[in-house]
Amino acid sequence: xxxxxxxxxAILLVVTTYANADNRDSWLNxxxxxQGVLYLKGEKGASFIKRQITNCPYDRCRRANTDANNNLAxxxxxxxxxxYKKAIKFLYLSSxxxxxxxxxxxxxxxxxxxPYKMKHQPKFVxxxxxxxxxxxxPQYGKLIISTAVKGFYANGCSSSYFYGEVxxxxxxxxxxxxxxxxxxxxTAYKFCPKNSIYKMLSSQKIKNNKRR
Amino acid sequence: MFLRKFFKENPYFFHWxxxxxxxxxxxxxxxxxxxxxxxxxxxxxxxxxxxxxxxSVNITDRLFIARIARRVxxxxxxxxxxxxxxxxxxxxxxxxxxRLFSDILVGVKLLLLFVIFISGAILYARLYIKISPDIFYxxxxxxxxxxxxxxxxIVFHLISKIQNRKVKN
Numbered sequence: 001x002x003x004x005x006x007x008x009x010a011i012l013l014v015v016t017t018y019a020n021a022d023n024r025d026s027w028l029n030x031x032x033x034x035q036g037v038l039y040l041k042g043e044k045g046a047s048f049i050k051r052q053i054t055n056c057p058y059d060r061c062r063r064a065n066t067d068a069n070n071n072l073a074x075x076x077x078x079x080x081x082x083x084y085k086k087a088i089k090f091l092y093l094s095s096x097x098x099x100x101x102x103x104x105x106x107x108x109x110x111x112x113x114x115p116y117k118m119k120h121q122p123k124f125v126x127x128x129x130x131x132x133x134x135x136x137x138p139q140y141g142k143l144i145i146s147t148a149v150k151g152f153y154a155n156g157c158s159s160s161y162f163y164g165e166v167x168x169x170x171x172x173x174x175x176x177x178x179x180x181x182x183x184x185x186x187t188a189y190k191f192c193p194k195n196s197i198y199k200m201l202s203s204q205k206i207k208n209n210k211r212r
Numbered sequence: 213m214f215l216r217k218f219f220k221e222n223p224y225f226f227h228w229x230x231x232x233x234x235x236x237x238x239x240x241x242x243x244x245x246x247x248x249x250x251x252x253x254x255x256x257x258x259x260x261x262x263x264x265x266x267x268s269v270n271i272t273d274r275l276f277i278a279r280i281a282r283r284v285x286x287x288x289x290x291x292x293x294x295x296x297x298x299x300x301x302x303x304x305x306x307x308x309x310x311r312l313f314s315d316i317l318v319g320v321k322l323l324l325l326f327v328i329f330i331s332g333a334i335l336y337a338r339l340y341i342k343i344s345p346d347i348f349y350x351x352x353x354x355x356x357x358x359x360x361x362x363x364x365x366i367v368f369h370l371i372s373k374i375q376n377r378k379v380k381n
Contacts (some may be wrong), residue, residue, distance in 0.1 A: 064263045079262045088350045112270025119345040124251040128271055 006177065023154075027101045036090035036102060040109060042082035051077045084133045095150045103151025103159040109142045111162060116171055141172040152184050160197040161188035164205060166182075180211050223306065230299030236292025241359075244285045253278035290336045297329040317365075324362045331355040
């Protein structure tokens with residue numbers, strides 16, 4: 001195992017699901033999972049991109065400017081860009097092998113890349129998705145749902161909750177299935193850590209769906 | 213009495229009031245769709261978030277911030293649209309009810325105005341009533357296309373007025 005920074009260890013421990021003690025150690029030690037998280041957080045494989053901005057006469061731009069010889073009208077910044085494509089590849093492999101932590105990490109990451117609840121996606125967001133992850137919208141839908149399904153069956157936390165949401169509302173062109181959605185919410189409620197927001201949200205969802 | 217006299221002496225009063233509404237609608241639409249579009253704001257975060265160490269904020273959250281930043285623009289777009297629509301309706305009514313039906317161009321302009329206003333009002337009304345994503349999506353296209361057609365008519369309107377002035381002179 002290559003050197004892992006303390007913050008990565010903290011992340012790995014914090015996202016652990018609650019009642020999967022038997023599998024937790026094997027998940028944490030899974031090589032694909034570790035590689036995936038390292039790439040995702042930019043600890044490995046990150047590229048450093050030069051970005052230039054004009055018309056920024058403010059002090060912050062001057063302080064952040066990395067090119068001292070540049071003319072005053074333009075500021076140059078160095079931006080760290082993680083290799084999301086490799087991160088997705090490793091986390092997906094790990095998820096397909098039944099690693100709920102990998103499923104949770106990947107689902108949480110992908111949720112933040114696209115407003116998945118919207119039926120009609122803004123074009124520029126789809127362009128950013130394609131540029132950063134190499135995924136088109138249909139590929140994104142297939143990937144996130146297959147990961148969520150794996151996470152649900154492995155008793156994941158955020159992936160179970162997400163799967164429940166998708167089934168309840170029919171997001172990403174999925175057929176609605178309220179009974180399976182409730183099962184997903186129950187899994188999330190049972191296996192999410194006590195202080196997890198998904199535990200609270202899933203309990204609300206279960207109560208609301210009972211009233212229907 | 214005073215008002216009747218005033219509007220008789222100033223028959224184009226509501227036309228010019230409507231023009232203020234039109235300029236307001238155009239500037240807010242240009243701002244919301246180009247200079248301060250969601251894309252422009254989200255792209256600017258690439259720089260500003262890097263400088264202040266907020267690179268970890270994901271795209272959906274950035275999109276949400278951009279939407280919140282623009283919401284007042286849409287309020288003023290709606291108010292300008294209201295002013296524009298009602299001013300021109302009153303203006304055309306004042307011009308003469310018969311003209312509405314005899315002059316095809318006036319009828320087309322009013323019809324387009326009506327379509328733009330109704331589609332825009334429903335788009336804005338989603339703050340208060342639930343509208344399905346599909347209806348919202350197609351209403352937006354409808355609203356934009358009607359505006360483009362109306363803009364073409366406005367251009368011809370301006371050209372004809374300039375030419376009439378030249379002929380008079």
